[in-house]
Amino acid sequence: ENERFVLVSHAPDSDSWWNTIKNAIKLAGDQMGVTVEYRNPPTGDLADMARIIEQASASNPDGIISTIADFNVLKGPLENAVGKGIPVITINSGTEEQSKEIGALMHVGQPEFDAGKGAGEKAKAAGVTKFVCVNHYITNPASVERCQGFAAGLGVELGSQMVDSGQDPAEIKSKIMAYLQANPDTNGILTLGPTSAHPTLAALDEMGKSGTIYFGTFDLSPEIATAIKSDVISFAIDQQPFLQGYLPVVILTNLARYGVVPGNSINSGPGFVTKANIAKVEQYAGEYR
């Protein structure tokens, strides 16, 4: 009873997408009667994240849930946690193989490159030939993989189609507008999350191009849901973060209490949210979806 787990993410403090996971672990914690602590490196520096994992295992929790934002960096600390006998579940970015190599129980998540590639294939089917990938977080490796996957799915070179947009919405907006004015033949847009999706929506609206460009995004938010309904956004890649937070807590609790654990990794995504399946999603977008 009252086990203590720690979830370590790679996101900087202010990343809004991780709220869903925070809410999920809170919910799971309440339901299972356990405490789950959320930790992250304040600036998103992965080397700091490794220290946080080391710290977490030094505090002897009943289980650690962590992302594999960079296998190289996190391998050592996670292996040490496993070595100490702490059960580890990996989530979000990273692959099943990496998770196995570390010795984690399982991986709950979505491989970034593949998710991007899936989106790219979808876009190719819709006739996209030139695209712009709005990267609001270019210093994070996973973000670049998404753009690369998208390019691979389309079968084109990424080249300068990835834009380092920064995180300020007004700047993102005006950079998109500048890009589209300078490259009018662009017919596809990929944004990597609400941070870049919202200003992109505003930019398209202002340029009168809403709905004329094939627009895909990662992750969900109320605004994105609305845009899907109104055909401005074609799809959102939903990796169902709720599951990435909720499932590991449930699994670790049951492991601690009854010694039971499923044998395989779980793919929480990619799921594509489109106009067809938006209704259900919308209600909890940003909170549990």
Added chain:
Amino acid sequence: MTEPLLELIDIEKHFGHVIALAGVSFSIRPGECHCLLGDNGAGKSTFIKTMAGVHKPTAGKIRVCGKETNFQSPRDAMDAGIATVYQDLAMIPLMSITRNFWMGREPVRKFGPLRFLDFPKANAVTMEEMRKMGINLRAPDQAVGTLSGGERQTVAIARAVYFGARVLILDEPTSALGVRQTSNVLATIDKVRKQGVGVIFISHNVRHALAVGDRFTVLNRGKTLGTAVRGEISAEELQDMMAGGQELAELEGSLGGTV
């Protein structure tokens, strides 16, 4: 005897564990030049800063024209007609001559509810006052940093004279000046005094003090050694008082009495 313009009674001032002034009394009357003399660290600058509202005295009273007053800030003292030229000049090299001249008392012109700086007036007055002090400026918007030391000193004095309606305090205005500049400053003091302004003049140089002073007060280690009136005291006596007497005698001997 005319009533003193400014009177300070038993002023004390402590800085943390340093006692800079241990009870100093002083007064200044219209049209007189009262010299404040004393060794390094005697407390002269601290004392005049108290008059000028920069420091608040730890103890003691200040009377302006007989009325007891408490200066909360340098502005209060200025408003009471006390103008000061500090030892370290209080000039801002990056700013223009006009802006420095009027600093803290800028003339304004009203446009309805708005008030703007009155540059034509400010510039004209600055040029005119500097001319009166014997310096023809090229342009009033020249930065003070481009002036020579003597010219800066003059701007500071001209400013104080222009605003210093009743009491003008000069803290060692001559120490860094050449012979000619010094004469100029002393002549100015003389001129200002004749207009009925009370001048407080601080110096290490007994001869400069004797040249213009009506009364002489010597400070030593934060206390007054006494006040003498012009003619009652010789240069040698004053010198001795300032330095504390005996030790100086032997040195004088070896140097031929020319200090």
Added chain:
Amino acid sequence: MTEPLLELIDIEKHFGHVIALAGVSFSIRPGECHCLLGDNGAGKSTFIKTMAGVHKPTAGKIRVCGKETNFQSPRDAMDAGIATVYQDLAMIPLMSITRNFWMGREPVRKFGPLRFLDFPKANAVTMEEMRKMGINLRAPDQAVGTLSGGERQTVAIARAVYFGARVLILDEPTSALGVRQTSNVLATIDKVRKQGVGVIFISHNVRHALAVGDRFTVLNRGKTLGTAVRGEISAEELQDMMAGGQELAELEGSLGGTV
């Protein structure tokens, strides 16, 4: 006549569009005190900074003991035996007295290939030299910022005397000092000179200069007005030369000739 320790010939120095020195010649012999006089901005400080290696002259020659030299930095000048007390003191208030005293010439002790500061020696010498100047320090690791102005001045002079093997330059050492401190400095100059050191003494005060000087050179607007030998010139003549003559006369009249 002994050979000059230091000789400067036709020195010119320009700062951008300002011509600070327009050809000045000067020399100093062992055991003499050569006074450099002149108005504000005459170029005195610039000239001695050239001697001290701070400025490189735009034109002109410098000879040390007859050998032509080029000072690349203040260190070069120091190594040639020229020690300087600057008008603005060149002391660092946050540092201890010892560290200031030895700044730039710290004594070191070797440990194999390593060299460490020799604090025992540094402290002892500092205490001793200050004592010789008449100041008993409480502790040599006190910060200079906690000393009084006169004490700081003394540290600067003591330092220069200690290192200034052959030529000692003092730029207005007395301008901010009280009567007693001034006597002290003048006595020190006298003492140092008797040890065979050449002293260059800059002052605005003709009396101070006459008290210790052997020769007097007057600068005006970046040029030499000439050099006089002690006894050949009176205080009044010197004063006139420094100020440029006629204008002063009238002022003197109104002020009673006491400037």
Added chain:
Amino acid sequence: MNEAGNQLPQTQKDERLREISPLKKALIRPELGASAGTIVVFLFFLLVAGDSGMFAPEGVLNWGVVSAQFAIIAVGACLLMIAGEFDLSVGSMIGFSGIVIALVSVTWGYPVWFAILVAFVVAIGIGALNGYLVIKTGLPSFIVTLAFLYILRGLTIFVAISTTQQTIIGGVREAAQGDPIAALFGGKIFRGLFSWLADQGLIDKFVAGPKAGQPVIDGIPMIIVWALVLVVLGHILLTRTRFGNWIFAAGGDNVAASNSGVPVKRVKVLMFMLSAFCATVFATCQVIEFGSAAADRGLLKEFEAIISVVIGGALLTGGYGSVIGAALGALIFGVVQQGLFFAGVESSLFRVFLGVILLLAVILNTYIRRMITGER
């Protein structure tokens, strides 16, 4: 200008001064560096990106808005810097004010005008606290505002998460519908003029999409109006009023200024408050325009404000500078940032350009300043 009573003839001095050409003299103003920089930058982009749409009406509006953003925070930073202080907490303040507005209006359901009022009051209060700490402790403002950079950012995230479980709070646009104060920050002006212009064929109309038939530019965003107003007011305040003189004096030498009767402490605290005010204007415009506030808004904006000001010719240590210069600095910053996009340069190189421009601008400005002030 009169020939009488000249005891120290000024003319004699000239023998020791070489000549400066009158043209040079007329040109040397604090803004000279920034003006020259602006010209160079525009010429450059006319050459390399002239046909990319950068100078078409939409393109102009594009970099205009970005420059306006920089200009708004640059005005506050400029006056504060001239008064001799720094504010590193501008970026955190932008995030903080935005969250306050969204929290009060969306989460707590008060009217938007009230939320905006609360944000301004709180932000200006924090600005005053910054200033109070600086003048009271005598600490460098670098340290004090660095502490607030961390404290405010932490509080923003903490407050957002603990009240709404989110770091982005949306829905402000809906709440602001019909709010008169909100329109002051998020609306557009001259809408009529622009549709008339479009009808005349002077500007394009959308040809497809949901807005087909409307003009491509349907008005001047209020953020540009705010920027212009702040720049003009700031310039008048600084150069034409008594208070402006006090700002220069406080930054030039605070002891000298306060000895001369300038209320230095009041000036400095007010400038910290102004800096907070400008940050809040920025935040409000952004929140109203985008309809959401996020805890990470404004990251590194303090540096961008300082860079604009310094490109504009102000002296980092105070006492010298110009609001017009700062505005030109913001313009250069905005044009370069957007221009590189129009020119199709690899976007990560933007930072390299920015750094190089900063260095060049500052070297040029230093040279100009030394000529003006006789500094050595």
Added chain:
Amino acid sequence: MNEAGNQLPQTQKDERLREISPLKKALIRPELGASAGTIVVFLFFLLVAGDSGMFAPEGVLNWGVVSAQFAIIAVGACLLMIAGEFDLSVGSMIGFSGIVIALVSVTWGYPVWFAILVAFVVAIGIGALNGYLVIKTGLPSFIVTLAFLYILRGLTIFVAISTTQQTIIGGVREAAQGDPIAALFGGKIFRGLFSWLADQGLIDKFVAGPKAGQPVIDGIPMIIVWALVLVVLGHILLTRTRFGNWIFAAGGDNVAASNSGVPVKRVKVLMFMLSAFCATVFATCQVIEFGSAAADRGLLKEFEAIISVVIGGALLTGGYGSVIGAALGALIFGVVQQGLFFAGVESSLFRVFLGVILLLAVILNTYIRRMITGER
């Protein structure tokens, strides 16, 4: 101490001085604030997180390593700050050096020792360039190094993306296998001691996974060794050598120092190079330990270095400070950061704590410094 020749009797002075207690006098040292802070911080966490594993061997190692990281960059920042300058490019330099190592060793296939050498040479060269620009142009180092903050970060991203299409480059660990120089940065020492301790049951052993049977702590990471060595050498350099006196002098008053024969320019440039050296040590340890370099490494580390130094009692404007103090500052920083995790505090509050500690430390240090130096 002798009674002879005393023309200005010192004893007379005392009449105007109130007494200071000898205890107070013995205690006031630059590090006093940081020492007191360290004690307070440890007591605090012993109380609130004493049973969380924070003071178990792994816990100690955890905050030890974090503090060591801060200490490494704090040493460089401290000496540079005492010499009167700033380096805001430390964080970008960390990212840049890391990418250089990974690029040269992994992407271009040179041996790791060579890559490390290249990184040090390039970084120190850039440090020298920083310093050269500062002394040559007379610009504030804030501006010059701010420019390099942008330039280096931009170059890092650009170089990484244009050569490998990624902002992260992995595989350094494999490349570094058996490399003697790499072991200097990424290895551990006292391995024998720790396995002996584990055999004695004094420290735990891993119970599962590939490392089962090995002790949980198998040595002291080289990064701690580097930190200790740099702190000790820095301290000796600063307090015991002639060069150390020059560092103080250069920062205290550079004109006075150079007039007294101190080669101020050389001192400053060398300190910029030292700062770059420390950043590269940091980057190398990180790259070798984690096996990868990323373009976002070191973000905001410049502030963290400056904060450590300032908590440690140094004066932001130069001329005063202590390496021991800076190291204690780094320790406080590390312990607070990790301790809050151990105590289970909401992590966004960490910044709030940091800001508050910074303010308190700086106020305390200012008070102490004024007592020591007689500053007003």
